[in-house]
Amino acid sequence: MSAPAPTSKDRSAADSIEVRILDAARVQFERLGVKKTTIGDVARQAEVDRGTVYRRIGSxxxxxxxxxAREVRELLTELEGIPARHESMEAIVADIFGTVITRWREHALINRVxxxxxxxxxxxxxxxxxxxxxxxxxxTAAILTEAxxxxxLPETPDFTTRIEIAARIVHSLILQPVGAIALESEEQLAAFARAYIAPLILG
Structure with missing residues (x-):
């Protein structure tokens, strides 16, 4: 006889356990760093046994x-709400650009690691x-296309390619924040995005 299919209650309980484990892992990584964090530390923080951590997530x-991955998804979810705050596409692009870099700079886990x-x-x-x-x-392409x-408004030719080029610029600025361009404040980030990133994407 085959096992009964998991119910929505079962899936909700499993999801809750995984959330607890990931929350616990983030706490431990911020507290001790990755190298000094053990599966046992995470299990105790999440109030589960070590085997549950291995089964649900792994090593x-x-x-x-x-x-x-969860932190990235949460940031991308935040970006989805940006177009509703602005009328112009330039303002949307500038807000997305500034939000990504600011969240990276201010992220407690990233800074701790x-x-x-x-x-x-x-x-x-x-x-x-x-x-x-x-x-x-x-x-980002989906957000801007929908906006x-x-x-x-018409979509720029090679729209996704333009977005990827802009994303590579953002990636470079994150990896190497020091340079001749002043991008310390939110105002500077917005001005840079309006002058260079928005024209690149929107044409």
């Missing part, structure tokens, strides 16, 4: 990837960051 590296283990974060934003980058480009449609 410590899997936890890092899962926490990182950079302080404790700067080499730990690099793979996730370079060689192992392809899926996150692709997701970011796709989501154009709602405003009855």
């Amino acid at each position: 410590r590296d899997d936890l890092v990837r899962a926490v990182s 950079l302080a404790l283990e700067p080499g730990r974060l690099l793979p996730y934003v370079t060689t192992e960051g392809g899926p996150f980058f692709t997701m970011a480009v796709g989501t 154009l449609r709602q405003r009855q």
Whole structure:
């Protein structure tokens, strides 16, 4: 006899456990860094046993990837609400640009890992960051395409390509924030985006 299919209540309970584990992992990573965090630490913080962590998420590296993916998804969800705050496409692009860079700069987990283990974060934003980058480009393209449609504006030729080029500029600015361009304040970020990023994307 086959096992009964999981109910919505079962799935909700499983999702709740995974949320607790990821929340606990983030707390431990911020507190101790990744290297010093053990599966046991995460299990105790989440109030589950070690086996549950391994079954639900996996190893410590899997936890890092899962926490990182959730943080990216939360940022992309925030970006989806930006077009409703602005009338012009230039303002939307500038807000998205500034939000991504500001959230990166102010992110407690990122700053903690950079302080404790700067080499730990690099793979996730370079060689192992392809899926996150692709997701970011796709989501941004969808957001801006829908914003154009709602405003009855034409889409620029090679629109997704232009967005990817802009995303690579953002990626570069995140990896190397020091330069001759003044981008410390929100006003400076917005001015730069209006002058260079919006024309690149919108034509």
